[in-house]
Amino acid sequence: MVKAAYLHIPFCEQICHYCDFNKVFLQGQPVDEYLQSMNDELKNTVEAYPPTQLKTIFVGGGTPTVLSIQQLEIFLISINKYLIPRDKGLEFTFEANPGDLSEDKLKLLLDSGVNRISFGVQTFDDNLLQAIGRTHRRKDVFQTVELAKKVGFTNISVDLMYALPNQTVASFKESLDLAFSLNVEHVSAYSLIIEPKTVFYNLMRKGKLQLPTQENEASMYELLMAEMSGHGFIQYEISNFSRKGFESIHNLTYWNNEEYYGIGAGAHSYVDGKRITNAGPIKKYMSLVETTGFPYVETHSVDPKERMEEELFLGLRKIEGVSKSHFYEKFGIDIQTVFVNQINEQIAKGLLEEKDDFIRLTHKGKFLGNEVFQAFLL
Structure with a gap:
């Protein structure tokens, strides 16, 4: 039974140097037509696989909040139309970049059922933010988190990264201290992984990327766990920490090896015992939805042996x-x-x-x- 829905907005105003997610520059893209294709895919998906036990919705990217307020409204109406009825305890998360969200956008999100915001902070070091290709700065984090609280959000998560180029243990400690000062409910913290087809990968191949040593990376992770515990956060997964009761239901769906929808270009689904991959290129995605109703480019039936492997491979990420x-x-x-x-x-x-x-x-x-x-x- 499907427990979760992930919806992918692939548009960005700036491509981060480490990112290998399915994304494109916003300028010149058929955003309105893409949202219509997502609407059609979502409609066809819930008809084919009714969401009898949906517990969580997550909108990621890309940068979902680059949508205009009119586009956001259309998108949120579509989600509410096809993923309702929802019980009152449903978790509805929207990813956002600090500095991207106006008060009007935040109010629209809250009024449309979004009850959790996940901010891609990564670091509070302005020099590092510039080095990794982020457009926001430290001050934007504080302003946007404060604005989200003012509007009425009571479940806020921030993403941090460590083992970034030229990052020191001391600078990571400063980022942790500043994250704690935000008084949010959830923190995800990941070490940098150099992926192919990224700016950092090309720099690394040319010998132009200065990364911390493995010893320093391990020291940062040790520091992370100690500081999180000391500030009242529970580590419930290798890279995720929360106040009691604020664990990410969406992430736990993956780690518990449960089924989920994946809507949008490049998204992945796990429904009816099948793992399904959507077309990544925007035009191909839209064309497949228009001609077949579904943007699938690969469908794999998971046999019992694979399911048992995945139960361990995914489940051991949980601290329990x-x-x-x-x-x-x-x-x-x-x-x-x-x-x-x-x-x-x-x-x-x-x-x-x-x-x-x-x-x-x-x-x-x-x-x-x-x-x-x-x-x-x-």
Whole structure:
């Protein structure tokens, strides 16, 4: 059963140097026509796979808030039309760049059911912001978060990054201190990963990208966990921290290996036991929706073996880990029967541990998560 919906707005006014998400420059793009295609895809999707247990909606990008207020209104009407009825506890998140949101846009979002804002802060160091291709500055973060609170938002998340070019442990500590001063409910913090087809990738290949050492990156992550705990944030996933009760329901849908819609160019869905990939290029996406009703370019039926692999690969990202009893209920087989060798190997390395009903990462394992996850791909 579908638990979540992700909707992708691929337009940006500036392309960040590290970003490999599906995105295009806003100028000259058929934005209105794209929103109509999203409306049509959404309508066809909910008819094909009715959302009986929808708990969370997430609008990401790109930069969703580059839409004009008129475009935002049309888009939000479409979401409300096809993803209702919604229970009152539904989480509805909108990604935003600091500095992009006017009071009118924020009021429109709130009045349209959006109850959670996720700001892409990344760092509070203005020099670093410029170096990574961000258009906002430190002052914009404080002004926009304050404005969101004034309008009535009570669930605000900020994204931070570490291991950025020339970033020091001290400068990351300053960003954490400033993030805490915002008094928000949720923080996501990710280390920089250099992806192909990005500005940073090209600079790295030319030897022009000065990155922190692995030791400094590990020190930043250690600092992150300690500071979050010291300020009352619960680490519920490798890179995510929240006040009690403010965990991201949307992200947990992925890590719990549950089904979700993916609407928009380049989006991915997991519905009816199938993983589906949408066309990425805007024109191809729109053309497929117009001619076939769906923009699918790849559909893969997930077999039981893959589902069990994904249960571990995704579930071990959660700090609580993977429930042995839930695994049995879901698949009708003991987790130890399927993965006994992998579990024992990772326990012997000190990367996994068993705690009551759960198999979870150790403190050491949090630093080597990708190595642990890969071990469960049979």
